[in-house]
Amino acid sequence: MVRSEDLEEMLSVAAAALGDALGGEVVLRVTTSQHDLYASASGIVPGSALTPAAHAALALDHLDGGVLIASGGEHAQCRVWVEARQLVGEDAVQRTVGELLLHSLAQSVDRIVMVDRFRQNEAHLELAVESHRLVGQAMGILIERHRMTSEEAFGALRRASQHHNVKLREIARRVVETGSEPDEAV
The missing domain is CATH 3.30.450 (Beta-Lactamase)
Incomplete structure (x- = not known):
């Protein structure tokens, strides 16, 4: 480095x-x-x-x-x-x-x-891969819990992110780590 x-x-x-x-x-x-x-x-x-x-x-x-x-x-x-x-x-x-x-x-x-x-590019790519993984896991939790489609699960994460002005990956991380709903993960 x-x-x-x-x-x-x-x-x-x-x-x-x-x-x-x-x-x-x-x-x-x-x-x-x-x-x-x-x-x-x-x-x-x-x-x-x-x-x-x-x-x-x-x-x-x-x-x-x-x-x-x-x-x-x-x-x-x-x-x-x-x-x-x-x-x-x-x-x-x-x-x-x-x-x-x-x-x-x-x-x-x-x-x-x-x-x-x-x-710097490598660090950005590593962050993107980690974010993608977290969002996928959070979507999986929401799909299983609420029997919703992947589009609906992503929409729920996106709405919580925009409503609370918190990055999508952070909302996803909180859903994965705490099991809380996206709107409660703030």
């Missing part, structure tokens, strides 16, 4: 490696559908803690006083800003190494985002 700490640790390591490769103080910005993070070699930093030059460059407003390198994957956009008195990033070898490191970072962030999405 991927945790947000994994992404934060990876960004800190990447910022340190990029700082070494480019010979300056590095600030990373990684944006995904779920995250907009800034990181330095010391870890995740709030956007308000950035220098005005770094904040402007990472927002792609202007590029004075340093070097900006950007790379992106399918799910993530990564930018690195190196503030430097001398633009050491203008050295072609250093810049190429920085671009390769940033591209690898973008691919790694993509993988973390995909794994997180798969994990």
Whole structure:
């Protein structure tokens, strides 16, 4: 399972490696559908803690006083800003190494985002299967108890859910666990 700490640790390591490769103080910005993070070699930093030059460059407003390198994957956009008195990033070898490191970072962030999405989808599917099982059991109890059809049993559960503003699966769970009627299971 991927945790947000994994992404934060990876960004800190990447910022340190990029700082070494480019010979300056590095600030990373990684944006995904779920995250907009800034990181330095010391870890995740709030956007308000950035220098005005770094904040402007990472927002792609202007590029004075340093070097900006950007790379992106399918799910993530990564930018690195190196503030430097001398633009050491203008050295072609250093810049190429920085671009390769940033591209690898973008691919790694993509993988973390995909794994997180798969994990969330799996959790939703497990909840759906459990809910379906509970509703089926509750319907079975009502069908046996009242000799009603499956449509009528589901309707009774649905009405209780809507009337009491309680999720259908919760009404079903209470019927199964307590044996009470749907309207009394609140």
